[in-house]
Amino acid sequence: MYLAKPTIGKVIKKQFIYKLKANLEVYATLVGVQLFALLLSFNAVAGSGGGNNFINIRTNYYSVDLVIIFTMFWAFITAIILTTKTSRNEDFNFVTTRMISNLSNGCFLLTASIVGGVTAMLTTFMQKIILFFIGGDIFLLPENVTSYMLEVFMGSGVAILHVLLLSMLGYFIGTLVQLNKIFAVVLPIVFFGLLFTGGQNGPPLVLTQIFQFFFSETSLVLFVLKAILSAALLLNLSIYLSNRLEVRL
Amino acid sequence: MNIITFNHVTKEYKNKKAIDNLSFSIEENKITGIIGRNGAGKTTLLKIIAGFFEQSQGEVKVFDETPFNSITVSANCIFIDDQxxxxxTLNLGEILDATGKFYENWDTKLANGLFDYFNLDRHQSHEHLSKGMKSTFNVIIGLASRCPLTLFDEPTTGMDAAVRKDVYRALLKDYITKPRTILISSHxxxxxEDLLEDILLIKDGKAHLHLPVSDMKEYAIGIKGKASVLEKWLENRDILHKSNLGTDSLYVVVRNNFSTxxxxxxxxxxxxxxxxxxxxLSVYLTSKTKGGIDDVFSETYNW
Structure with a gap:
């Protein structure tokens, strides 16, 4: 009898390509989320004004940080959806194992993070164009366009890592909930509990510390390392924890 | 060569044993029917073979590998049910194309032929198909993937009689052109019956009987007659079923180990x-009581 003996790499590739197509609607959601966030971003984050009898100057600072934050939420939810029973069952319609299923989900989330991060960063141009035409604002172009483009480029990289980090966190949390439904109750309680404990006179908030660990990192290299290692760790934990999970119950 | 071997396998869910110390083996290129009542453990059995579930105890070998998390078993085995x-986001045509990419032996020609014959439309969506159409589509996937081990769990749910007949015929024809190991569970x-070579009868998670269909026909014998005469014959016999016919007549089904x-x-x-x-016979063998549903009424109303 002839048995097919596919390699793990080949099957991951097939599952990944299949998932790109099967989950195409996540990008439609992404567009919606980013447009909404962009709309909210037309509130200037800061502004200053001044002038004399002859001239009046008003400076507004706009940013697309909000778009990136919304994209991170999108990635978080997208990852949780990937861990649900339905999508796990659908993986097992075809050739797979639990590890292949998780790794191809990881590849899919990485792709989604790249798309999400880059598009989030690019909305900065859309914002400038709209402000120029509708707001009548004048966009102050930096003197050195090359260094500005480099900034946007690096900004995209950092945005990708932020989005990736959140997606892997979502994937990990989703996996925990699949293992035991009690996590769906416990995790939000822990989250909100941590949100309100400590601070002020007591020890610093745990969540603030975690937040600072990632998002207040001033060294780019260190941030990249922290983000990549944490994302890899979360995916590995998810693979390890879900390796005995039964499907099609 | 054995494709599937179960060695004292038990599967528990919350202290209830769905499969209980089950041992059997299935040879290559045979069509075996998994027969049993609702809740007998047929689906659990098939899902363990497919590697969806992990057994609680015992040893399961499919293609000489433990199926749970085995890439070889997954690549060479397909499980089809109505779930x-x-x-x-994918329409039926795209689902067929996607499935074809995963299974090496996929037969596009056969898939398309059956697809057209059963009046399916490539642009339809799977969730909006009727129950019977869904089952038909799933069977097409099961057949066209041509996996060395094909598992059908109640494949004809919701199909009308004509389609059921066609599906069974397609299954048999395809099996003849490309022999492979097929397991079908059905009520x-x-x-x-005409399709099967072997029958594996399951009762309460245990293998009750595993034998060729031809032997099944001679396994038991039905005897009708006056109760007084019949009682004498039934001493030390393996009675499978007993029901009253009128006041003094009996119909019994006993294990056929009589001499000519x-x-x-x-x-x-x-x-x-x-x-x-x-x-x-399978109904009698899998029934919990000797008298079947009649017992409930005779005990309740003293009939």
């Missing part, structure tokens, strides 16, 4: 002997 669901033994002379004597003493067909 199959596909992403709503309708009658319908698949004994049977001749029975006929002379006025007993009517009859063959028990395999679907009738």
């Amino acid at each position: 199959l669901s596909f992403p709503s 309708h033994l009658q319908e698949i 002379t004994e049977l001749e004597k029975a006929r002379v003493s006025g007993l009517i002997l009859s063959q028990v067909n395999s679907s009738e």
Whole structure:
């Protein structure tokens, strides 16, 4: 009898390509989320004004940080959806194992993070164009366009890592909930509990510390390392924890 | 060569044993029917073979590998039931194409041929198909993927009689062109009887009987006659079923280990002997009580 003996790499590739197509609607959601966030971003984050009898100057600072934050939420939810029973069952319609299923989900989330991060960063141009035409604002172009483009480029990289980090966190949390439904109750309680404990006179908030660990990192290299290692760790934990999970119950 | 081997396998869910110390093996290129009542453990059994579930105890070997998390088993085995669901973003045509990419032996020609014959439309979505159409589509996937091990769990749910007949015929024809190991679970033994070579009868998670269909026809014998005469014959016999016919007549089904002379004597003493067909027999073998549903009424109302 002839048995097919596919390699793990080949099957991951097939599952990944299949998932790109099967989950195409996540990008439609992404567009919606980013447009909404962009709309909210037309509130200037800061502004200053001044002038004399002859001239009046008003400076507004706009940013697309909000778009990136919304994209991170999108990635978080997208990852949780990937861990649900339905999508796990659908993986097992075809050739797979639990590890292949998780790794191809990881590849899919990485792709989604790249798309999400880059598009989030690019909305900065859309914002400038709209402000120029509708707001009548004048966009102050930096003197050195090359260094500005480099900034946007690096900004995209950092945005990708932020989005990736959140997606892997979502994937990990989703996996925990699949293992035991009690996590769906416990995790939000822990989250909100941590949100309100400590601070002020007591020890610093745990969540603030975690937040600072990632998002207040001033060294780019260190941030990249922290983000990549944490994302890899979360995916590995998810693979390890879900390796005995039964499907099609 | 054995494709599937179960060695004292138990599967527990919350202290209830769905599969209980089950041992059997299935040879290459045979069509085996998994027969049993609702909740007997048929689906659990098939899902363990497919690697969806992990057994609690015992050893399972499929293609000489433990199926749970085995890439070889996954690549060479397909499990078809009416719970199959596909992403709503894909239409039927795209699902067929996607499936074809995963299975090496996929037969596009066969898939398209069956697809057209059963009047399916490539642009339809899977979730909006009727129950019977969904099952038909799933069977097409099961056949066209041509996996060395094909598992059908109640494949004909919701199909009308004509389609059921066609599906079974397609299955048999395809099996003849490309022999492979096929397991079918069904309530309708009658319908698949002609298709099967072997029967694995399951009762309460245990293998009750595993034998060729041809032997099943001679496994038991039905005897009808006066209760007084019949009682004498039934001493030390393995009674599978017993029901009253009128006030003093009985119909019993017993294990057929009579000699020819004994049977001749029975006929002379006025007993009517009859063959028990395999679907009738499987009902008796898997029933919890000897008298079937009649027992409930006789105990409740003292009939």
